[in-house]
Amino acid sequence: MLALLHTSPLHIPLFDALRDEHHPGLELRHSVAPDLLVRAREHGPEAVAADVATALRRAAAEGVQAVLCTCSTIGEVAERAAGEVGVPVIRGDRPMAAAAVTAGPRIAVLATVESTLAPTLALLDDEARRAARPIRARARVVPDAWSRFEAGDIEGCAQLVAAAADAVTDADVILLAQASMTSAARLTATTLPILSSPRPGLAAAAAAGSARATVG
Known part of the structure; x- marks a missing residue:
């Protein structure tokens, strides 16, 4: 259990x-x-x-x-x-972070709340040290996505996150920092790998x- x-x-x-x-x-x-x-x-x-x-x-x-x-x-x-x-x-989110570090040094982190950025970036740095791999992680919050999720509009949240992911061009991997963002992966057109935590x-x-x- x-x-x-x-x-x-x-x-x-x-x-x-x-x-x-x-x-x-x-x-x-x-x-x-x-x-x-x-x-x-x-x-x-x-x-x-x-x-x-x-x-x-x-x-x-x-x-x-x-x-x-x-x-x-x-x-x-x-x-x-x-x-x-x-x-x-x-x-x-630790297994996801470990996978991101091995996927490539340029990691684009997307989140829907500001409070998750610092913990996620610190986690990536920790996994990078463990793996002895250099990384360059950049993070941003997807505007309005969290308010959609809080209102129960999971699809609307996913669409905003998917659009933000599709706009990423200078990364080896995209990391969706929160479990609430997971469904966005199926809506994206990007060819970059997208990782989520659940x-x-x-x-x-x-x-x-x-x-x-x-x-x-």
Whole structure:
């Protein structure tokens, strides 16, 4: 069983669909804490670090083998709280960042909220150091995309993100920084590789949970 900590309920059907396609039979327990993102956007991720740890501990109760944090804004503080949780805590965007580093040195990062830019760029730098690969990452926020997503207009958000991705010309890979942007990839015309976090993040959490269950 995996626990997933989200900051939007709109992520639940996305991860359930990925589970059904790639990990049939895996039990997912969803926790949603939108206030964590609201406050992180206003005051920075460090301001909610203690509450993120509390949310992770709550999500990890009752037989869960691992917890996946799907929000890129609070991913760094969630990862740091792993020692307080008692089970592995997977930062959902780390596998994506590792793949981006190996795809080429020029990484174009697209986001829909400003608060995710610094954590994502820091994560890319960390993965670049681990891989001993130089990178040049550039990041920008897609205007109006987040307001569309918050209003439940996932398709409208995806269209704006897809248009921004198609406008990227000087990169080796495009990274969609937030799980909420995933559906944009199917709308793009660019020939550049586009990476998003939900599928590799869920796979990493499933592997961590399986390893823990085997050891246990």
